[in-house]
Amino acid sequence: MYKDLQSVPKAYNEPIKSYAPDSPERASIKAMLAMMKSEEIEIPMVIGGKRVKSDKKIAIHPPHDHGHVLGYYYKSDAEHVTLAIEAALKAAKDWAAMPWEHRATIFLKAADLLSGPYRDRINAATMLAQSKTVHQAEIDAACELADFYRFNVQYMTEIYAHQPASDKTTWNRLEYRPLEGFVYALTPFNFTSIAGNLPTAPALMGNVVVWKCSNTQVYSANVLMDLYEEAGVPPGVINLVFPSGPVGGKVVMEHPDFAGFHFTGSTAVFQSIWKTIGTNISKYKTYPRIVGETGGKDFVMVHKTANVDQVVTALIRGAFEFQGQKCSAASRAYIPDNLWPELKEKLIEQVAGIRMGDPEDFTNFMCAVIDEASYDKLALFIDHAKKDKDAEIIAGGEYDKSKGWFIRPTVIVAGDPHYVTMEEELFGPVLTIYVYEADKWEEALELLDTTSIYALTGAVFSNDRYATEQATKYLSQAAGNFYINDKPTGAVVGQQPFGGARASGTNDKAGSYLNLIRWTSPRTIKENFLPPTEYRYPFMEKK
Ligand code: NAD
Numbered sequence: 001m002y003k004d005l006q007s008v009p010k011a012y013n014e015p016i017k018s019y020a021p022d023s024p025e026r027a028s029i030k031a032m033l034a035m036m037k038s039e040e041i042e043i044p045m046v047i048g049g050k051r052v053k054s055d056k057k058i059a060i061h062p063p064h065d066h067g068h069v070l071g072y073y074y075k076s077d078a079e080h081v082t083l084a085i086e087a088a089l090k091a092a093k094d095w096a097a098m099p100w101e102h103r104a105t106i107f108l109k110a111a112d113l114l115s116g117p118y119r120d121r122i123n124a125a126t127m128l129a130q131s132k133t134v135h136q137a138e139i140d141a142a143c144e145l146a147d148f149y150r151f152n153v154q155y156m157t158e159i160y161a162h163q164p165a166s167d168k169t170t171w172n173r174l175e176y177r178p179l180e181g182f183v184y185a186l187t188p189f190n191f192t193s194i195a196g197n198l199p200t201a202p203a204l205m206g207n208v209v210v211w212k213c214s215n216t217q218v219y220s221a222n223v224l225m226d227l228y229e230e231a232g233v234p235p236g237v238i239n240l241v242f243p244s245g246p247v248g249g250k251v252v253m254e255h256p257d258f259a260g261f262h263f264t265g266s267t268a269v270f271q272s273i274w275k276t277i278g279t280n281i282s283k284y285k286t287y288p289r290i291v292g293e294t295g296g297k298d299f300v301m302v303h304k305t306a307n308v309d310q311v312v313t314a315l316i317r318g319a320f321e322f323q324g325q326k327c328s329a330a331s332r333a334y335i336p337d338n339l340w341p342e343l344k345e346k347l348i349e350q351v352a353g354i355r356m357g358d359p360e361d362f363t364n365f366m367c368a369v370i371d372e373a374s375y376d377k378l379a380l381f382i383d384h385a386k387k388d389k390d391a392e393i394i395a396g397g398e399y400d401k402s403k404g405w406f407i408r409p410t411v412i413v414a415g416d417p418h419y420v421t422m423e424e425e426l427f428g429p430v431l432t433i434y435v436y437e438a439d440k441w442e443e444a445l446e447l448l449d450t451t452s453i454y455a456l457t458g459a460v461f462s463n464d465r466y467a468t469e470q471a472t473k474y475l476s477q478a479a480g481n482f483y484i485n486d487k488p489t490g491a492v493v494g495q496q497p498f499g500g501a502r503a504s505g506t507n508d509k510a511g512s513y514l515n516l517i518r519w520t521s522p523r524t525i526k527e528n529f530l531p532p533t534e535y536r537y538p539f540m541e542k543k
Contacts (some may be wrong), residue, residue: 175523260518457485
């Protein structure tokens, strides 16, 4: 059943291209950006391998240039979601019977297509419609997603290799079946790689999938569906629909064959869906597997021995790359008062120099936030901070929506360690700092650990090994990804398996065997070569 597991090509991390001036990759992506920007495309749903349109077209605009139209997608209603579930269930038997090495081949091919002929297209789509710089698009859409495909194949073989012991005259085996039913993948806007991984990880393990992407990630999702078709994913195995969240959720969560939920997004949405699943539990044929990676309020904890320049760089990259719209983005920092004067000066100076604008201008470090709702929410928090006596804005604080959803990188200093922006996830380029007394390190650790409901990522900067060790121990439940002298963003598949606990998710670690194991329902098979022919045992003899 699982022969030749060792023969699979070894997984590796896709090398990141630099896009430096005069590099061939720079010329090539610029040409692709110009071409894609000059067209208006139509994006249908994909149900059972067929492209399906509805009577409702929605325009797609670049966040940094909301007057421009990149194309249109066709909105789904409840009926389309039902059709997608039916298409998935129709494909389930053949896909489950497909030998593992053929499933592996499809996703290894997808990785090579993505990092080769599809590289420019997926990066350009992510830059234009999600407003990422070329570097942010490259590390996400091309490299991380290729890494997910390649490493997941390796993890699948490692799982299959786990087999039970057998006794004399018996043979015990574990058969790693897919779940019985379909998996619903519900994905966020902020990473093309996550949008790509959530449907494909269960599919690789033999499951069929209904995928609903975020409204603001449809443009790059469309490229992925072309990729899957070319890589050989059979019709019906991954079906992409575009309903509103509640419409899609209602059809899926009431279906008796709903067998798994693979989610990344906000904590509030995850909690409400978990409640619905609980309410509907008696409707399902099987207990649905629930995997959800959700929000964060990620910290940088600085010890009095830290290097100021290293901290400033980590804060700027950690808080402001991709406009702070990473679940792992540094959004609160605890700075000791002995370092504060120097750190403050350097931070203000460097934040003021950050270039922001269109991702097609490669000198920009930041682009626009994803949509008007996000822009309005961030502007509101900034306006409050301007007035609140517990807060002072020391950098940024400006915003402008005349051309795109632009929010300047903003640094708030909180007088109260429980000020709202120290606790709530804003999901934008806003960093809040609390300055503590340098000699009250342990109190600061306690404060950090008890301030937020989240526990996704966090970093400690220190050059005192005792302090580093103390923070590592003390904050053991405060982050699922803990960094020492490094920014809290930028986890790499195969190197830092990703996910958090507390309100940040089920911590099933995307990019590791721990995630893939949730998408299999093992069957134990015991075969007896010499079955007994006598029911009585020796202890039952009279003498
Ligand atoms: P979101 O929760 O708004 O949306 C996620 C998905 O759920 C989208 O497809 C959306 O259309 C759908 N949805 C929204 N409301 C719904 C509802 N009421 N019912 C059913 N579905 C609904 O999240 P987002 O804005 O796309 O992404 C940002 C969030 O994702 C942040 O909270 C961020 O921290 C989190 N995130 C977490 C991780 C992680 O690994 N922990 C990674 C990326 C993003």
